[in-house]
Amino acid sequence: MDKSQIVTKIIGSPKNPVKEKGRAFAPTNIALCKYWGKRNEKINLPLNPSLSISMGDLGTKTVVSMSDKEDQVFLNGEYLDPSNSFTTRLQTYLDLYRPSPNTFFQVHTENNIPTAAGLASSASGFAALVLALNDLFGWNLEQRNLSILARIGSGSASRSIYEGFVTWHAGEREDGMDSYAEPLEVRWPEFRVGTLTLSTEQKKVGSRSGMRLTKETSSLYQGWPDKARFDFNLLQEAITHKDFSQLGRVSEGNALTMHATMIGAWPPLLYWLPESVAHMHKIWELRESGVPVYFTMDAGPNLKLLFLAETQSILEENFPKMKVVVPF
């Protein structure tokens, strides 16, 4: 089963556009139960279910249209050289949707999140592209099929199709047709995410190869899939009951456990900077002093604080550089 077979299953053979421009926005998302390890690398099938919160209006706006001569990709208004890795990754993905080998796309992508700042722009990027293609070609697809198409672009993009809390089912099928994301029907207007950007440097090891290295070399990875399934259930329960303390504990423990699997890899994979550890200790001290604040981290050095509206001002005092996101 490869990507083109999945696309054929979902949209049939590629058709011509039904309008001049397809447009869409997709939010980036932060996983509270992490996607870490694949059972199929070709079509991004995960070993464990994951759960995320979409970042409101932080994300990617994409406009896609047909082009005469060649694929043209613009990122934040700037034309990208065809050799740019972002362009080549998009082109490979767009190959799946060309009505004929000689049709080309023009893609305008606007991110309002700092690229590579630990807020995944590939998640919202691929989700917005799929939504824009759906608009351009008039597929009128169900959301779970859009989620699958986004997933084959970038795993975590499957979740960026939706707002709010989102679950991504690991699935069991080899063709991955049961591995899609769905939204949870809970609105939690008091929920906040605070991003602390400690470094915007490009990571030495991307999350794709980090996952692979960990799965192949870390003797602790064996404990991960069960832990993630357990956390996935606890988080759904916490969200349903709006139990912030449970949500916080499980999210922080899940993120740290993911990082621990990497620290047990060889060569060791440590995304943390000294400042990451300084912030962890500061958060733990605040929590010991009675402030209900937790954190999560993706495969990078940056922390994302999890808290409720009532705690926002005390946290802004303690972390003056924190940017607050209101997901609902």
Place this chain on the structure above:
Amino acid sequence: MDKSQIVTKIIGSPKNPVKEKGRAFAPTNIALCKYWGKRNEKINLPLNPSLSISMGDLGTKTVVSMSDKEDQVFLNGEYLDPSNSFTTRLQTYLDLYRPSPNTFFQVHTENNIPTAAGLASSASGFAALVLALNDLFGWNLEQRNLSILARIGSGSASRSIYEGFVTWHAGEREDGMDSYAEPLEVRWPEFRVGTLTLSTEQKKVGSRSGMRLTKETSSLYQGWPDKARFDFNLLQEAITHKDFSQLGRVSEGNALTMHATMIGAWPPLLYWLPESVAHMHKIWELRESGVPVYFTMDAGPNLKLLFLAETQSILEENFPKMKVVVPF
């Protein structure tokens, strides 16, 4: 099976001293394959075998004699109040050896290592005490029995009975009579350990409770005992063939994996300070640039560098505060 039954098995019933003063020195040791997790907390039986290097003349010198009225403990020449936790821990241990309930000990202990600096003083402390008691009472015990007596005082003390590289067998018996340490017959005069003391503050969570918390709450701990057994064998092989690169890789990976099991515990147990992480990155950079240097860490924030004599000067340049230990 409790401690007193073990002592009875080894020395019979307590006897009177054969001389006025028993004297001994025992080196502290650093585990390259860590002791992390107990199968029996009462008599310190480990879940996995471990392997260490003794720290040459860094350790504890102990003189023990009988006392008229009460136990008296002197640490580095200073009389300790009977309520001091070090004194009470020693007294409980000495209860095992009193010829009668009304006999008391005077213990003079001199450590030439900074207490609580991440160089275990309890390892050399209990080993030196057992050796001094052996001298005082004229037990003439075999070394493996001395190792067992040291083990019931403090697990890692079982290894401090010996110089050089030392293996501690996990054993399988419930009475722990097969859980003792033995020296490896390899001298490696070029082998060096560099200690970097980043903090001498007393740890918030001691290794005894850290082990327990990790075993009970970390979903990654399940991968540890097998990993440790695997590393234990690889390290013996590396030492036998004086394969420094293998020794370094396995030791560093083992230490990081132990820390990773703690990071996966709840509440998270992170002994690292920002400076610990800064030093890790520095060591990895040096290694990438071609310098064969690795590190190990115990349950604390301090790093111990592992290298060979030929690399000493370049490392002293890079780590001006490093103290170099020559184990052979």
